[in-house]
Amino acid sequence: MSDLTGRLRRESRKITGPRAAILEILHAHPHPLTSREILAALPKDHCDLATVYRSMHLLETMGMVKRYHFHDGAARFELVGEGDDGHHHHLVCVNCSGVVEIAECFPDEIQKRIAQKNGYKNVTHKLEFFGTCPDCQR
Amino acid sequence: MSDLTGRLRRESRKITGPRAAILEILHAHPHPLTSREILAALPKDHCDLATVYRSMHLLETMGMVKRYHFHDGAARFELVGEGDDGHHHHLVCVNCSGVVEIAECFPDEIQKRIAQKNGYKNVTHKLEFFGTCPDCQR
DNA sequence: ATCGCTGCAAAAATTTTGCAGGTAA
């Protein structure tokens, strides 16, 4: 946690009550959360929803969180470890929305080929898997 | 186009003016479009935005369109050819939002391994590439 | 003649913004 607040301080941003609480929630949940879920997880709703949105923008700009879009429209945010680029993928249950983090990634040589063939630079990808989890199969 | 209206008829849905127009727009545009873009492309705004949304829901349920989420939050829709499952991916320019359709796909053997390792069934994936297109590189 | 579809308007849900006051550094 202290490295998180350190990253804020380094950019001369302030460690306020709401911000520390939001970072704790994100740290405690290893899965992407919507702004509303973050608000709900906050102790006694002690922060405005607008503040959650503003915090997510700041943290995203600083590279401290990543934004994901699963099958519904809502944006979800997940903490990025320091020194990590945060690039990984998820396996999401279409029934209960349970999430498993996935180690596998799209093969780099194929991505390079795609970039080259189309003349695109700085190519990245977003990849998410969907299916029915063990608990939802009966 | 006639196969499209045929698919509607087979499910005893009606071929109305707005629906035919929407299908023509989707047919004319080989890229995913937002509901608002579809409305804008419609001749003399001759259909309500709510109707576009309702049509997209119907067509999605029937498997005639696929829904995509690129880097912004907006949902985009693309026509699925008959007999085709519509599964493919895109390479999107982060600057001008230009889109190229991609033939490559995530390797099936890796996906099978992911499904098996986690006990998930009916696993699919969503995969999109992002980068800077040739025109936007200077 | 049905039943489905449409426009319009209102509502719901998500995200952004303005402003005046409060607080970390």
Added chain:
DNA sequence: TTACCTGCAAAATTTTTGCAGCGAT
């Protein structure tokens, strides 16, 4: 002290829904 932050309220977006009337089959 001085930026930066926050809550509150209002607005902007995107999407959904109710309802009465219209229209395809």
